[in-house]
Amino acid sequence: MAELLSVDRLRTGYAEAVVLDDISLSLAEGEAVALLGRNGAGKTTLITSLLGLTRWRAGTIRLAGRDITRLSPERRARAGIGWVPQERSIFRSLSVEENLTAIRRPGPWDVTRVFGLFPRLAERRRNLGDQLSGGEQQMLAIARALVLNPRLVLLDEPLEGLAPIIVEEVLQALRRILREEGLSAIVVEQKARQVLAVTDRAVILNRGTAVYDGSSAALLADPHLLEARLAVGDGTPGAPPSSG
Ligand SMILES: Nc1ncnc2c1ncn2[C@@H]1O[C@H](COP(=O)(O)OP(=O)(O)O)[C@@H](O)[C@H]1O
Numbered sequence: 001m002a003e004l005l006s007v008d009r010l011r012t013g014y015a016e017a018v019v020l021d022d023i024s025l026s027l028a029e030g031e032a033v034a035l036l037g038r039n040g041a042g043k044t045t046l047i048t049s050l051l052g053l054t055r056w057r058a059g060t061i062r063l064a065g066r067d068i069t070r071l072s073p074e075r076r077a078r079a080g081i082g083w084v085p086q087e088r089s090i091f092r093s094l095s096v097e098e099n100l101t102a103i104r105r106p107g108p109w110d111v112t113r114v115f116g117l118f119p120r121l122a123e124r125r126r127n128l129g130d131q132l133s134g135g136e137q138q139m140l141a142i143a144r145a146l147v148l149n150p151r152l153v154l155l156d157e158p159l160e161g162l163a164p165i166i167v168e169e170v171l172q173a174l175r176r177i178l179r180e181e182g183l184s185a186i187v188v189e190q191k192a193r194q195v196l197a198v199t200d201r202a203v204i205l206n207r208g209t210a211v212y213d214g215s216s217a218a219l220l221a222d223p224h225l226l227e228a229r230l231a232v233g234d235g236t237p238g239a240p241p242s243s244g
């Protein structure tokens, strides 16, 4: 498969702080990668670095062979990087349908298709953004990323804070988007097992470096390996990872 994203020896952070050091990562066209790691490991920083929102120090980022390392966030978005932020930014004073039509770009995902993916949103199409439940807002945030028809979509903790039944609905939608539609994606999650089940590969970050890069299925099949990788570097060898 052709390489879509290639991150080579990336070093980024904020102001004086270096958060990610020497990160390399590649993603093939159609591949879905789970990005795991404990709180503060640098997952969001990696996502926002791909979007161009952090302070770059060294290394390169290529999208479909094009060097995008120094492009502005706007130009990266136009180059095809889509984003579902942790804080689910939606237009609260627009209806569900307007949230989608206002930003849509040409491509396979249109409003009808995302309503097919999220029947709950179809029922709420005339409701305003701020009348939606947390779960519906998360679905709308994902739908918004899809109608922009990105080449690569970055999702930051899409299951966070959702009721179990909504987690199932969102997971089902992710399974369809990633497995059946073959959208290229990086999914950050604390709920490791659930996201491993819908991705091809997993990368585990710890203190700004990658401590695992391999198949999701292998991690899912070996809970000890998963726990050991998540717990790396916490100073207590063999200790289970802290929850949350
Ligand atoms: N805006 C910021 N300014 C300075 N440091 C930050 C900022 N955002 C995150 N950090 C630091 O970067 C590290 C990684 O954070 P983050 O990428 O949010 O981790 P994760 O998403 O894995 O929980 C943490 O030590 C955090 O305190």
Ligand SMILES: [Mg+2]
Residues within 6 Å of the ligand: 043, 044, 045, 086
């Ligand atoms: Mg985060």
